[in-house]
Amino acid sequence: MRIAGRVTAEVLMIMREAVRPGISTGELDKLAEEHIRANNGVPAFKNYRPMSNMTPFPGTICASINDEIVHGIPKMSRILNEGDILSVDVGACVNGYFGDAACTYPVGKISPERQKLLDATEQALNLAIKAAIVNNTVGDIGYAVESYIKPLGLGIVRDYTGHGVGQKLHEPPQIPNYGRAHSGMILQAGMTIAIEPMIMNGREDVKVGSNGWTVLTKDGSDAAHFERSVAILEDGPEILTPWQ
DSSP states (O other), X not given: OHHHHHHHHHHHHHHXXXXXXXXXXXXXXXXXXXXXXXXXXXXXXXXXXXSTTSOOOOOSEEEEETTEEEOOOOOTTOBOOTTXXXXXXXXXXXXXXXXXXXXXXXXXXXXXXXXHHHHHHHHHHHHHHHTOOTTOBHHHXXXXXXXXXXXXXXXXXXXXXXXXXXXXXXXXXXXXXXXXXXXXXXXXXXXXXXXXXXXXXXXXXXXXXXXXSOEEETTOOOEEEOBEEEEEETTEEEESSOOO
């Protein structure tokens, strides 16, 4: 898990240097795939199909711009512009184990409102990870996100959640970004989970785009997404995808 997580995190650090006005999400996707394969990994998202009636996902990364929350499809024709925000979600499978992580980047200089959204979403992730300790519950993780985000007047994506991660990309339990403290499954040492707040500037309604994959805010407001894979250990949470 640590090896897969390191390779995944390295992709996000490559993205941080590569994201700029004028680059395409297709170019970013190519960089990500090259790095994963150079480190004996397999892109976890490429050709992923959660249901048999869905078209396989075509990219190594999910590249979601502005009002796109998750599952944006990378394309050479999608060019980043000054002031955009870009969420990159990536997974890698190495030696049969998965890493999964995401980060939202400013493209050049962004508005104060967008910067506030990015800062709040990343801080929500940090607080959620602090709650991921032995004998806490899944509800404690969700409560850590919700109790921080709601007073800021921001919306929480409730239809998509974090999840267990290990020998499969998505495993039980689901890790919602909302919840009641001390409720739900009790966290035990040895569990490995992906915690991923998805936060938006507007209302909490979402929609799926015409490609069948991309999830967007229904009102066109901006969204941000930060994610880390985390191991729950006796001495506290360990971040398995240590992007910086």
